[in-house]
Amino acid sequence: MPELPEVEVVRTGLEPCLVGRRIESVTCHRTGLRYPLPDMASLHGCLITAVRRRSKYLLIELSDERVLVWHLGMTGQFHVLHKDVPAGKHEHVRINLDNDTSLRYRDARRFGYAGLLAAGEQATHPWFAALGPEPLGDAFDGACLSSRCRGRKAPIKTVIMDAHVVVGVGNIYAAESLFRAGIHPARAAGAVSAARLERLATCIRAVLGEAICAGGSTISDFVRADGRPGYFAHAFQVYGRTGLPCFVCGGAIKRIQQSGRSSFYCSHCQH
DNA sequence: CTGAAGACCTGCCTGC
DNA sequence: TGCAGGCAGGTCTTCA
Numbered sequence: 001m002p003e004l005p006e007v008e009v010v011r012t013g014l015e016p017c018l019v020g021r022r023i024e025s026v027t028c029h030r031t032g033l034r035y036p037l038p039d040m041a042s043l044h045g046c047l048i049t050a051v052r053r054r055s056k057y058l059l060i061e062l063s064d065e066r067v068l069v070w071h072l073g074m075t076g077q078f079h080v081l082h083k084d085v086p087a088g089k090h091e092h093v094r095i096n097l098d099n100d101t102s103l104r105y106r107d108a109r110r111f112g113y114a115g116l117l118a119a120g121e122q123a124t125h126p127w128f129a130a131l132g133p134e135p136l137g138d139a140f141d142g143a144c145l146s147s148r149c150r151g152r153k154a155p156i157k158t159v160i161m162d163a164h165v166v167v168g169v170g171n172i173y174a175a176e177s178l179f180r181a182g183i184h185p186a187r188a189a190g191a192v193s194a195a196r197l198e199r200l201a202t203c204i205r206a207v208l209g210e211a212i213c214a215g216g217s218t219i220s221d222f223v224r225a226d227g228r229p230g231y232f233a234h235a236f237q238v239y240g241r242t243g244l245p246c247f248v249c250g251g252a253i254k255r256i257q258q259s260g261r262s263s264f265y266c267s268h269c270q271h
Numbered sequence: 272c273t274g275a276a277g278a279c280c281t282g283c284c285t286g287c
Numbered sequence: 288t289g290c291a292g293g294c295a296g297g298t299c300t301t302c303a
Contacts, residue, residue: 002296002297003296003297006296034279034280034298034299056297056298071297071298072296072297073279073280073296073297073298074280074295074296074297075280075281075282075295075296090281107280108280108281108282109279109280109281109282109295109296110279110280110281111279111280111281111296111297111298112297113298152273152274153273153274154273154274154275155274158274158275161297163297163298170296170297171295171296171297172296217296258275259274259275259276260275260276260277261295261296262294262295273303274302274303275301275302275303276300276301276302276303277299277300277301277302278298278299278300278301279297279298279299279300281295282294282295283293283294283295284292284293284294285291285292285293285294286290286291286292286293287289287290287291287292
């Protein structure tokens, strides 16, 4: 289910387990996930030098300057386990390291995907070239959001979920951010005032930051690299709370469909 | 061009 | 108990 906070939590969990380790072998239990897997055998002998993140992509950097890029899709999980632990259900890839552990990739729905990029290729690769700013970085603020909402008739919720506008805001955190900012999810993005977009940008940053601190949100199957769950789901104000009372005004939380996805909001608190 | 909807794949929950 | 139907995190592609 990962949105940006979940991917960041996975990254911080993997970093100490992977950096400085050498890859001894790779086992793939299938040839592709959403797309065909890259040449995983070529990872043999590589040293892992860093584990970074851009948007919802995990970037595993290698000593030969290549980068193993991995997107978790909706149900992808990484675990670092002892090499003798047998493959679990839906384990598709296993990367054996030089300390008797192995990195396992599990993904029930197989919406995840991976790529192996050469040095310098990342900036121009289609997965990265058109991405908007990181929501927690310096480049994202109210002015940035305003400029990208100007003239747009699409609902504000679909605009903040558009990775060309800002990366990492998925269905859950879009709903939570809009609630906190008091903005109705169906309002046309171009019709939201600059002052309210400023507030929304602040709320997006706050919600994502708090979610990372809480270890992400565990909806159904998100777990961290060490198998522990995240705790941010306990802090949801609107997501998944259809019919339950709003914590602010007591009114019933509503659910609508937008672009085929569920949106949750309080009609009294959000306009 | 913009925005909406469909496709990808599996598991889980609900209701009959 | 069994089964059909609806629903789910993300992104890319297609269609109007």
